[in-house]
Amino acid sequence: MCGIVGLFLKDKSLEPELGSLLSDMLVTMSDRGPDSAGIAIYNNSKKQCSKITIQSMNPAEDFKEMKAHLTQLSGVDLEVRIVDTHAIITLASNDKDKIKKILKSSFTNLRIMSIGDSIEIYKEVGLPEEVAGRFELSKMVGSHGVGHTRMATESAVTTLGAHPFSTGEDQCLVHNGSLSNHNSLRRKLARLGVNCETDNDTEVAAAYITHKMNEGFNLGDALNAGISDLDGFYTFLVGTKNGFGVLRDPIACKPAVLAETEQYVAFGSEYRALVNLPNINHAKIWEPEPATVYFWEH
Numbered sequence: 001m002c003g004i005v006g007l008f009l010k011d012k013s014l015e016p017e018l019g020s021l022l023s024d025m026l027v028t029m030s031d032r033g034p035d036s037a038g039i040a041i042y043n044n045s046k047k048q049c050s051k052i053t054i055q056s057m058n059p060a061e062d063f064k065e066m067k068a069h070l071t072q073l074s075g076v077d078l079e080v081r082i083v084d085t086h087a088i089i090t091l092a093s094n095d096k097d098k099i100k101k102i103l104k105s106s107f108t109n110l111r112i113m114s115i116g117d118s119i120e121i122y123k124e125v126g127l128p129e130e131v132a133g134r135f136e137l138s139k140m141v142g143s144h145g146v147g148h149t150r151m152a153t154e155s156a157v158t159t160l161g162a163h164p165f166s167t168g169e170d171q172c173l174v175h176n177g178s179l180s181n182h183n184s185l186r187r188k189l190a191r192l193g194v195n196c197e198t199d200n201d202t203e204v205a206a207a208y209i210t211h212k213m214n215e216g217f218n219l220g221d222a223l224n225a226g227i228s229d230l231d232g233f234y235t236f237l238v239g240t241k242n243g244f245g246v247l248r249d250p251i252a253c254k255p256a257v258l259a260e261t262e263q264y265v266a267f268g269s270e271y272r273a274l275v276n277l278p279n280i281n282h283a284k285i286w287e288p289e290p291a292t293v294y295f296w297e298h
Contacts, residue, residue, distance in 0.1 A: 002163075002176040003029025003128075003149040003269045004256075006237045006244055007277075008296050011263035012143075014278070015043075019140030023132045025266070025273045026147040030128045032176075032269060033149030036162035037131040038123025040114065040172040040239050043142035050093040052100065053113040053120050055159060059085050062109050073102050084134045085159075086113065086122050093117065111160060116170030118143075118241050123162040143298065146239045146267075148174035165203045167194075168210030170241035175202040176254045176269060177234035185229070205230060209238055223247045223293045235288075237267055238295075245295030252290035259283040265296050 005025035009015055019041065026037060056062040059082065066087070067080040076099060078091040091099060096115060103110060114121040122135040128149045132138065148163035164172035179185075182201035185208060189196070194211050196203045208230065212222035219238060223245055226236075235254040236247045246267055248256055259266045259274050261283045268274045271285070288294055 001032045001151040003032030003273070004146070004174050004176050004235060004237050004267065005029060005269070005273050006144070006146040006239070006267035008144040008244055008265040009263070010265070014263060015143055016141050018142045018145055020138045021277060022145045022147055023137040024276050025268060026132055026137070026149060027129045028273045029149045029269060033151045034127055035152050035157045036123065036125045036150045036159070037128035037148065038121065038162045038164050039132075039135075039137055039145055039147040040119055040121045040164045040166070041140050041142045041145045042118040042170070042239065042241065043120070043140070044118040044241070045141075046090060048093060049090055050096040050115065050117050051120060052089040052091075052096060052103070052115050053086055053122070054089065054103065054110045055086050055113050056110055057085070057159075058109065059087070062107070063087055066107070069106075070099065070102065073106060074098055083122065083136070085124060086135070088120055114166040114172065116241060119166065119170045119172060119239070121164055121166055121172060123164065124159055125157055125162065144239065144244060146172065146174050146237050146244060153178060160198050161200050163202055164239070165200070165206040167196075167203065167207040168213065171206070171210055171213070172239045173202065173206035173209060174237050175205055175234055177232060177249070179205060179230055179232035179234065181231040201232075205234070205236060219243075219245045219295050220293050223295070227291050235269070240297070243295060243297035245293060246288055247293050248288050248290055250291040252288075256288050257285065258288055258294065259285045
């Protein structure tokens, strides 16, 4: 099953409402994925800065002195904002690699959810409404975002197994479906120096798209390449710093609907996820074609 939602805002006046609109869409898809939920929000509010989103199983202990310890080890000026089990580290863009290295070597209890100029990823086990409430999704501001409600099929119900998966800066992917060749593709990517942290097939798809974009492909070309390289049934929604893209497999057995107005582009696994969006009655609404890439960028 699984439920996917996405919202790309053309109208900047709607940016303060992004979290509220996306939260309603996500919760509506709860019966498609009650195991866990996650969202990626894109908000580039601080120029020349990057953000690292991290997650802890024991935030009260792990986050207590984290800022002081990071500053002491790195000498880097940074800010830390704690949101439930997640924390967002904001710092100068040229310092992010140093902090990433320190996090991996000295803070082994923490997991990096995302890195980039705009992206913040929040995901946890639990009903979508509970997850959205814990992170106060309805208060978040941004230019676009994607969300996912998971019904686990091929791997365990864990925080790291929840979507979105981020394998490149300001990139993420959510997925409804199942890939049949993810194990062989995982090994191929590993030989190319691209490693996955989980056994989830969705992370392999995310890593594949990131690898292609690192080779110089744009999002549309990377998704097109996936049509021949990724076997299985899938609907993908991929987020980047500037927008998002949609792709369904050549059979297109997983449901999907797009809606577009002068103010936004919205995606949902089902139309009911879109019914409360502004002026939805005047939107162009259609079902994405099989093996066809759609993407929008600012």
